[in-house]
Amino acid sequence: MxxxxxxxxxxxxxxxxxxxxxxxxxxxxxxxxxxxxxxxxxxxxxxxxxxxxxxxxxxxxxxxxxxxxxxxxxxxxxxxxxxxPDEILQMLEQRLFCANWVRKLTNASPDALGPLELALETVTFLSELAPGLITHRLLKGDALLEAGWVGLHAVGRAGAQAPVMLELDFNPTRDRRAPVSTCLVGKGITFDSGGYSLKSSEGMLTMKSDMGGAALLAGALGYAITQGLTQRVKLILCCAENLVNEQACKLGEILHYRNGVSVEIVNTDAEGRLVLADGLLAAVESGATRILDAATLTGAAYMALGGNYHAIFALDKPAQQAFLAHAERAQEPFWSLPLEPWHRQQCPSHYADTANSRPVKGGGPGGASNAAGFLSRFVPADGAGWLHLDLAAAFCDNGNHLWAPGATALGMVTLANWLQDVEHAS
Incomplete structure (x- = not known):
């Protein structure tokens, strides 16, 4: 037709x-x-x-x-x-291929895509796009705890499958000493029951999509590679199932992160920020000049933006504006929500440096900003070069006038173009 x-x-x-x-x-x-x-x-x-x-x-x-x-x-x-022209047709085909991979992975049922499968699918996808330029390391189960990745281990220890951290390195220079321009950190919760802070049946139904941040970042990196990405980029995926059994993380537990920050668990359904904290610490250790994390993190962002925009947070306002300029050119809707240094104090704890949320429904007023404030504890103090994306438009539950039911891959083009922005990667 x-x-x-x-x-x-x-x-x-x-x-x-x-x-x-x-x-x-x-x-x-x-x-x-x-x-x-x-x-x-x-x-x-x-x-x-x-x-x-x-x-x-x-x-x-x-x-x-x-x-x-x-x-x-x-x-x-x-x-x-x-x-x-042939180059335009090739670009469109490559873009569609990567977007369809994001959608297929995000729409996969949780029995078919566990933490390890998510990590391995990502390695295969990117290795086929950049043969010889990808190396990776997997840490799984108790090896995470031994390495000090306490958040990912705590969230995933009740899973039917062990939690996994993927550290993937795309290095087109083939020089091990080449600087890392950007480190991407993705939330890869392949199913989220909420843990002991159990979700409702309706709220749990689409929680196979809680790894949408991991899939979107991998797809964006893949698309950037097809468009000639020359910068060294690392991708860290924090993959786990958030389930309930006798080993599950309990409310009131205190986690001690590698940077010395102690965290009291007051809501086990605020698990995404716990795993991202580990990923951000790993990103800082990579020496990257830019760090971006992406996650289907809070219902508060969805309530604020209606599922039509992704939310972006930053303490580094010039870096935020540079990213938003890419979003505008790509015609992909992102919207900045508030983040200031004082947001770090918005999840207080009597027993630890911070809680992982507020012990009220939805994390209370400003929940998305409070979550971003929590994450800002795990990047350098001034947040230079760090961006946080709360992907409120990553998944369309029942379809609408723009999207079929399921994953959208919205934001992939913006992210890929931002990765190629050499001026702001130096």
Missing amino acids: QVQLSPKPAPAEWGEAALLSHATAGWMIHHSEASQIQQAARRLANMGLREVQLTGAWTPSLQWAFAQGFMLSKGEVTLRWADA
């Missing part, structure tokens, strides 16, 4: 503001904004179209907008791009 763009309004019989009308060879889209193109593609997918040929004058950004809407949560679709 052919799909074309038209600068003219739809015929009157289709309605004054119709997105679509039927043409002789297929369908005509009567709008030229990216969000409207994505909506039109969503409608065509919902009509049952499974194979589409874009024809006529399409910019790369509008073709990508269509591709984001023209997808399914089960089954496959075939999208053929409009005529364009």
